[in-house]
Amino acid sequence: MRKRYRIEDIKNRISEIAAGLGQITVMEVCGTHTANIHKYGIQDLLPGNVRLVSGPGCPVCVTDQKDIAAALSLAERDDVIFACFGDMMRVTCGDRSLYSLYESGKDVRVVTSALDALQIARDNPDRQTVYFGIGFETTAPQTAALIEAADESGIRNLSVLSVHKTMPQAIRQLLGNGSGINALMCPGHVATITGAEAFGFIPDELGLPAVIAGFEAYDIMAALLRILYMLQNCEIKCVNMYPRAVTGQGNKEALSLIYKVFEPCDAVWRGLGEIKGSGLGIRDRYKEFDAARRFDISADETMKAEGIKEAEGCICASILCGKNIPADCVNFGRRCTPDRPLGPCMVSAEGSCAAAIRYGDTPQLGVFLYG
Numbered sequence: 001m002r003k004r005y006r007i008e009d010i011k012n013r014i015s016e017i018a019a020g021l022g023q024i025t026v027m028e029v030c031g032t033h034t035a036n037i038h039k040y041g042i043q044d045l046l047p048g049n050v051r052l053v054s055g056p057g058c059p060v061c062v063t064d065q066k067d068i069a070a071a072l073s074l075a076e077r078d079d080v081i082f083a084c085f086g087d088m089m090r091v092t093c094g095d096r097s098l099y100s101l102y103e104s105g106k107d108v109r110v111v112t113s114a115l116d117a118l119q120i121a122r123d124n125p126d127r128q129t130v131y132f133g134i135g136f137e138t139t140a141p142q143t144a145a146l147i148e149a150a151d152e153s154g155i156r157n158l159s160v161l162s163v164h165k166t167m168p169q170a171i172r173q174l175l176g177n178g179s180g181i182n183a184l185m186c187p188g189h190v191a192t193i194t195g196a197e198a199f200g201f202i203p204d205e206l207g208l209p210a211v212i213a214g215f216e217a218y219d220i221m222a223a224l225l226r227i228l229y230m231l232q233n234c235e236i237k238c239v240n241m242y243p244r245a246v247t248g249q250g251n252k253e254a255l256s257l258i259y260k261v262f263e264p265c266d267a268v269w270r271g272l273g274e275i276k277g278s279g280l281g282i283r284d285r286y287k288e289f290d291a292a293r294r295f296d297i298s299a300d301e302t303m304k305a306e307g308i309k310e311a312e313g314c315i316c317a318s319i320l321c322g323k324n325i326p327a328d329c330v331n332f333g334r335r336c337t338p339d340r341p342l343g344p345c346m347v348s349a350e351g352s353c354a355a356a357i358r359y360g361d362t363p364q365l366g367v368f369l370y371g
Contacts, residue, residue, distance in 0.1 A: 010221045011045050017228040018047045025180055026227055027322050029055035029171065030187030031350025032215050038355040040217040046224070053322035056170055056269060057187055059135040060087050060348035061320055064268040065310075067163045068093040070297050074130050074161060075101050075108050077295075081124055083117040084132035086110040087348045090341060092311075114142035118149055121158035130291045133162040137193040140164045140280055141254040144261035147282065147289045159291035162282055165267050168198060169278035174321060175206050181322060183227045184210040185220075188242045193258075195250025196240040203236040210238040212246055261286055270344065271317035311336075316343035319352050326356040333357055 005013075018024065028034060034054045037043065043052050056062045068091055075082035075098055082098070089099040089110065102108040107127075111117055117131035133143040143160055150158045167190050175181055186199045191212045202210040209230040213223035223241050230237070240246055258280065267279025282290040291297070310316065313331045318324045326332050326345070336342040338354055345351035349358075 005222075007045075007218055007221050010218075010225050014045075014050070014221070014225050014228055015047045017225075017232050018050050021049065021228065021231060023049050023051070024182050024228070024231065025051045025053060025322075026183050026185060026224065027053050027055045027175075027179075027181045028185040028187075028213075029057035029167065030185075030189060031058040031061075031348065032189060033185060033187065033213065033220065034058065034352055035350050035355045036215050036217070037220060038359040040220070041359070042217065042220055042224075045221065050224070050228070053181075053325065054319065054352040055174060055184075055322050056272060056320045058320075058345070058348050058350040058352070059139070059165070060091060061316065061344045061351050062165065062170075062269045062271070063088075063091065063134055063163055063344065064270050065093055066268060067161075070292070071098065071132055071161060072096055072101065073297055074291060074295060075106055077128075079128055081107045081109060081120055081127055081129045082132065083109050083111045083120055083129060085112075085134070087350075088132060088134065090347050091344045092341075114139075114146040115149065117158060118146055118153070118155065121150070121155050125157060127157065128294075129158045131158070131160045133160045133164055136165055136167055136187070136190050137255075137258065138189045140258045140262065141193065141251075144257045147261050147286050148257070150289060151286060156288065159289050159294045160282065161291040162262070162280060163267070164262065164280035165269065165278055166264070166280065167194075168201060169275050170269060170272060171202065172205065173272060173275050175202070175208065179322065181208065182231060183208055185223055185227070186210050186212040186238070188212060188214050188219075188246060191240075191242065191246040191250070193251050193254050195248050196238065196246050197248050198250065199238050203238050207236055209236055212238070212240045212242050214242040214245070269320075271320035311342035314343040316345040316353070319345055326353040329353070 074080055090097050098108050121129040196212050202208050211223040211226050213219050262280035263283050264277045265279040265281035266276050268274045315324050315329045336346050341347045345353040
């Protein structure tokens with residue numbers, strides 16, 4: 001049996017290796033990593049020359065304004081029941097959000113599974129049920145299963161507004177342009193679906209070491225030690241340090257279901273702009289379940305969103321690119337708090353700003369707001 005080192009031992013070894021290196025910046029691109037790095041105080045365990053930054057790993061945070069505008073236009077219709085996960089409720093577009101529509105009497109419902117929307121559609125045959133499909137490869141299989149189940153059950157009053165995204169193309173765009181990132185901590189949840197091999201392009205194309213990591217404090221610290229070891233020894237490869245959940249080729253059944261229902265399409269990411277082939281659009285075979293086509297909303301809602309700007313001073317887009325940290329924002333913990341978020345990074349529990357303020361990386365005002 002391999003020896004399992006204490007976190008204190010890993011911390012000391014990281015410091016030893018880091019002493020022989022320059023400034024190191026490691027990016028993670030998973031909302032759960034973001035939250036747990038703050039929760040466990042990982043940055044405080046690292047030497048001063050090792051810096052952790054968050055990338056576009058929070059699905060709520062990377063959802064673009066035009067997609068929020070499209071969701072709002074559907075949710076405000078009297079003939080629609082709009083179903084979504086709870087963390088989408090308070091993402092604003094201008095001065096509106098799904099929560100504000102709910103408060104005004106619109107039928108917006110929080111679900112905990114995509115398949116909840118199927119039952120809503122069954123129970124309300126005289127109304128249209130629209131499910132807001134967001135997230136990466138991790139949640140896309142649920143939405144695909146919803147569409148397939150609706151098709152097989154003959155339920156025709158259900159459709160999906162899909163803003164699902166896939167991670168590889170975003171990583172390519174973000175790290176392929178002199179980003180200043182030295183290594184990547186890859187998303188463990190996404191990798192359970194895609195497999196470790198899906199991230200082989202990071203060393204092969206981008207020339208950066210990468211580690212697929214789990215989510216406990218030990219997992220994260222061990223992954224950082226492996227990254228520093230690779231940098232010390234000029235090793236450029238992708239290492240799977242989450243083998244208890246991640247295989248080389250991933251979940252083949254889930255991937256098969258995703259690409260049975262969806263096909264790659266261009267998608268707009270908050271902070272990164274349009275990235276070719278990074279979205280999941282509903283295939284023509286299932287076009288009757290595509291809310292964008294059913295309600296013909298894409299063109300005019302994009303035009304509406306063009307006139308909507310981020311809240312004054314909000315740097316969420318820059319934080320998602322790893323250029324800034326939450327404390328750099330003048331609004332953080334002052335005008336922007338979990339109770340009154342200005343940007344999506346403060347809305348989702350997986351957002352950098354929400355995680356930072358919840359676990360104490362904050363001005364005096366904000367630290368207790370999450371309870």
